[in-house]
Amino acid sequence: MxxxxxxxxxxxxxxxxxxxxxxxxxxxxxxxxxxxxxxxxxxxxxxxxxxxxxxxxxxxxxxxxxxxxxxxxxxxxxxxxxxxxxxxxxxxxxxxxxxxxxxxxxxxxxxxxxxxxPTEPDKKRRSLIRAGVAAGAAVGALTLLYVGDLALTSGTVPRGTVVAGVDIGGLDEAAAETQLREKLGPGVNEPVELRVGDRATTINPEQAGLQMDWTATVQQAGSQPLNPFTRIASLFTTHDVAPVSHGDREQLVQALEQIRPQLDRAPTEGIIRFEDAKPVAVDPVTGQAIDMQAATDEVLAHWAEDGAVRLPYTEQPVSTTREGVQRALTEVAQPAVAAPVTVRGEGKNAVLSPETIGAALRFEPDGAGGLKSSVDLPTAIGGVEPQLADTIKRSKDAEIVMAGGAPVVRPSVDGIGVDWNKSFERIDEVLRRPQDRTVQAIYVHEPAKFTTDQANQMGIREVVGEFTTNGFEAASGVNIRRVAEQVNGAIIKPGETFSLNGHTGPRGIAQGYVESGIIENGRPGRAVGGGISQFATTLYNASYFAGMQNVEHKAHSYYISRYPAGREATVFQGPTGASIIDVKFKNVAKSGIMITTRWTSSSITVTLWGTKQFDVTSQTGERTNPTEPQEKVVPPGEPCSPSKGTPGFSVNDTRTTKDLSTGKVRTETQHTVYNPQPIIHCGAPPPPPG
Structure with missing residues (x-):
């Protein structure tokens, strides 16, 4: 070129x-x-x-x-x-x-x-290039940050991890476990509050078999996430991890059953109650019952967390509504006590006051959300009958009493009374009236329930059976006298059965009984009502020789020498007076039977009166199968009465009964086994203090 x-x-x-x-x-x-x-x-x-x-x-x-x-x-x-x-x-x-x-x-x-x-397209191209360069630089910087953060947090608990309010994020597993033990450990044995609706109580974690597992709790948090967006979010958020615990489910269920009465609630129907004469509406309340299986799961999952554990429950409905109760209040209760009710008698009136009306009114669900009312007649009668006492003559039943050493009949007396059922037949309607609030007392003839003729026909005129026992301590004598007073004069019609426990009812301090000696497990003891067995033995023998049919009786486990072998009885009642061991006999005679009692400081006699129909004899057999007593030592400090003990044995008693009206003879044999009464040694008393 x-x-x-x-x-x-x-x-x-x-x-x-x-x-x-x-x-x-x-x-x-x-x-x-x-x-x-x-x-x-x-x-x-x-x-x-x-x-x-x-x-x-x-x-x-x-x-x-x-x-x-x-x-x-x-x-x-x-x-x-x-x-x-x-x-x-x-x-x-x-x-x-x-x-x-x-x-x-x-x-x-x-x-x-x-x-x-430059032209406009050139400017746009240059802007895009600059933006691309900036974006690339940013991506590169973020990539470096991500890689660095991943390297720094490797092997630690994810950021933002919180266990029961304790932040363990960023710590290695050992440090996280230590942190949980220090922060939460002291409180895990504190009582755990449980709530069901508006009720609350607590359980002891240890007694309920609950334990924390700190290692499993930390492991449950997981490892560091690889997702960059998750890691960025963890800088601004927290992640709650439930504490992991172990529990003996059966032990926890037992603990929940014990506190269940404090959390369950029986449904309560709405009602109207009265404060003096002012009616007050009580709204219905639904019941609640723990769902035991679900409640156990909930406690196992959340017992270590802050706050009360709310247990699942089922709601038990009620049939009344608040509106229904309010309707009964305004339509029935308030008008009923707005004014008194006059009861017109023969020559005298009585007043049924608002207070008595309120006390006599009863409300129950009507099945449609409301309440239906009724009047309790005994309460209403009790409020007005004393005011009409001068217009009423009480009937009196005939009585058979002892006079001159023999039974005599006191005649019955007929009376005049008020038929309250008829008198108060329309009382509900009257109570709703604002005026004319009166009812008429309806008088009727009232014959005696046990007439003179019926008493004479009972045939109670001579002794048909009698028995006496002797020897008891003073306290036992008090109880024997008290039970004799209660039984004295009892009359048993033909075909009826007499029950000692049923006739006296509970025999406690309130009924006049005292603490006295008893035999318990072969050892002397004391209890209220001790000594009654002597009366029971006496009554049993009197009915035995009167020819009555034995329905129930039980001999003592150990033979007591003052009673005839094979022909004695004991009685026992529970703490509430419920009959456990009783003496019962049936009147199989044609006449009625009257029981009389005579008490002295050293003896008790029971006599059955009627018309003699049976001739009775007793034959007691030889004592067989003797068993020697064992020796027992009562530890020092326990109540103890030394005893030489007595051998046990078996015996048969045969009763022969001849019906004098038919000549028929019946033989019955009772087999009784007595345990040996142990030889009791009292341990040495404890040494004096100091």
Missing amino acids: PENHDQPSGAEPSTERFRTELERSTGGAQPESSVEQTTRIPLVQADLEAGTRPNLPANGHKPELPKPEPESDAERTAQIAALPADFPALPIGDTQAIPRVPAEPSGWSGALPSASQ
Whole structure:
């Protein structure tokens, strides 16, 4: 290629591109190939932007430029100048997208267009490039942060992990477990509060078989998450992990059963209660019953957490509603006590006061959400009958009493009384009235229930059976006398059965009985009512010789020498007076039987009166199968009465009964086994203190 002396050294590529453009504008040069255009045009643009201009003649005319010889590929490559840094990237070969240098207008003065002002598409491209660079830098920085955070937190509990209010996030497992033990350990043995609805109570974790598992709790938190979004979120949020505990389910169920009465609630129907004469509505309350299996699961899962454990329960419905109770209040209760009720008697009136009305009113669910009312007659009668006492004559039953050493009949007396059922038949309607609140007392004849004729027909006129026992201590004598007073005068009609426990009812301090000696497990003891067995033995023998049918009796476990062997009895009642061991016999005679008793300080006699029908004899057999007593030592400090003991044995008693009216003879044999009464030794008393 010939040298160009008009261009300073180093400017040849720019001069050549400029010459080419001039040839194109004047038509003096042949068009280049598209490859040459693609290669050279960007270089012209670069020269223009760099401010390099070709040397032109002073007259402004275009110089005559010799046609250049073709360059080789190597020469073209050497002449391509480097692109400026902000030059927009263009695809090679896309000639239509390459900006062209405009042709010089006529009168061109030699000034080239300025290349310092980029077009709008160029600006957008540059903004996208800058944004891409910034985004790349940000992604790179975040990647570095993520990798660094992952490396720093490896092997630790995930950030934000909280167990029962204790933050263990970021700690290794050992440190997290230590933290939980220090923060939560002291409180895990404190009582756990349980709540069911509005009721609450506590259980002791240790007694309920509950224990914490700190290691499993930490392990439950898991490991560090790999998800970057999860890790970023953990910087601003917390993750609650339930404490892991172990429990003996059966032991926990037993503990819950013990406190269940404090949490369960029986349903309560709505009701009307009275404060003096003022009615007050009591709203219904639904019941609640623990779902025991679900409650056990809930305690096992949450007992170590803060706050009360709320147990699941089932609701027990009621049939009344608040509206139904209010309706009963306004429509029934309030009108009923708004004024008294007058009861008109024969020659005298009585007043049923609002207080008595309120006490007599009863309410119960009506099945439709409301309440239905009724009047308790005994309460209402008790409020007015004493006021009409002068108009009422009580009937009196006939009595059979002892007079002159023999039974006599006291005649019965008929009376006049009030039929209260008929008198108060319309009381509900009257109680709803604001006025005319009166009822009429209806008087009726009242015959005696046990008439003189009935008493005479009982045939109670002679002794048919009698027995006496002796020897008892003073306290036992008090109890024997008290029970004798209660039984004295009892009458048993033909076919009826007499029960000692049933006749006396409970025999406690309130009934006049005292503590006395008893035999318990072969050892002397004391109990209220001791000594009654002696009366029971006496009564049993009196009925035995009267020919009564034995229904129930039980001999003592140990033989007592003051009683006939094989022909004695004991009795026993529970703490509430319930009958456990009793003496019962049935009147199989044609006449009635009356029991009388005579008491002295050393003996008790029971007599049965009637019409003699049976002749009775007794035959006691030999004592067989003797058993020797064992020795027992009572520990020091316990109550003790030494005893020499007695042998045990078996015995048969045979009763022969002849019916005097028919001549029929009946034989009965009773077999009794007595245990040996142990030999009691009292242990040495404890040494004196000090």
